[in-house]
Amino acid sequence: MMEARKYVWEGAIPLQIHLHESEVTTLPPPLPALILAPRIGYLPLLVPHIKPHFSSTLPPGIDTVWFDYKGLPLKWYIPTGILFDLLCAEPERPWNLTVHFRGYPGNILIPCEGEDSVKWSFINSLKEAAYIINGNCKSVMNMSQPDQVELWRSVINAGNLEAYIRVSSKLKLGTVGDEYAADLYSSSLNSRQSIGDTDSTGQVKTGKCFTLLDAVKSLLPEYFPYKSLNNEESSREEDKDEEKVPSENLSEHVESCYSSDDAEVKLVRIQGIEPKLEIPFSWVVNNLVNPEHFLHLCVCLKLPQVKIPSDT
């Protein structure tokens, strides 16, 4: 199990970063910078590696760094791998991005002051995950300073998984066991409770395992208009003896917001992988979760063809 997680943790995206033409003051213009960006990392963290490449050509002024892809300003607080999976339906290798050092679009992007802003955003997401799982943020807020530093370092140092696990296990955010009945926390589509795998008293029910497909269906029911006959209809667990174990957090990024009349899910991409939808959701969660303890599902939709009325 560690094997898969390590593999994912060390995943990276090759980037080809071009300086925006308005900021090129020398001839010939600088070549684009080539850099391997960790999937679980964030674009602003790459700036110290990119800047030297362009510093001699930049116009005078203070740096306010931001990136765009085909003109779309990129949200810096979203992990690089997710931006790539979302924006490149057909993966582009290397991924061509444009970097700007001036003219930050403050009306569109929230400000970013380098590594500190990214770290703050990361910790905030981790707090949110802790809140959803435990009902409070205490475990994250009470982290010792050295632990915090080590946790953050393990994330940004191109994936030091052992260190991460060492620190994050203190946060008691748990792993997910297999769910044999669709036990959905009906008040929120974005969280789910599951039975712990530490439980040995035969809480395993007979029936089908909760799969990735089940999870996607519960999050995006509008794209699955025909209710299936199987385990989705299972009753909610009300058994008080059950150990309420941490629920995992899902963040789904849907590529488009068209009406769902005929739209269907074309593919689901997680950490750049398109897993078979029949696999147990618990495996997906335990292996593909991001360091801030959110599972990001990138869903591509196939949209119906629009009929354009012809003039008569």
Next chain:
Amino acid sequence: MDILSWDGTLSSGGRILIIGEHNSQEEHDEISCPQKEETSCSEKEELIDIATLVQSNCSKVPYYDLHIIYSASYRVPVLFFRAYYSDGEPLGFNAIEKDLPAHSAKALLDSKWTFITQEEHPYLNRPWFKLHPCGTSEWMKLLFHVDVSVAKNGVTIELYLLSWLSVVGQVVGLRIPLEMLNQP
């Protein structure tokens, strides 16, 4: 619902009654609230209440937009706000801090339970300021525990938002008129 075991959050499935009353000029603050409106919380819940606070006694008048949005993760309402001058120029955080009523706001900002972050508005997709929600359930619990009669009779959802707003509103200088709390 037993008040003592309440965790201070607002779960979806409850009904929220927003009782509005057009408030006349009291202390130069005007709050326009929606009229009597029933909103039921469903799964994909969000509750948006737009109020504009205008302070009329400054030379360069800042306008504030306040939105109340339900957070499914924290299961509490969250205050989003932004400020701008009449010419559209946005106020940065430092300017806002200077603008807020000095006494209570500063205390709230210094407390561990309320702090301001800048985040993307979930629906408008623009940078707004937000009062971080992670402490909300804690102080909402305290708020309701103090009142013995409430503890006996249970909390009514109608009061939740008003009580919540009476606390967070102070951060942005919003005062809730007492009449609103006396509505049957």
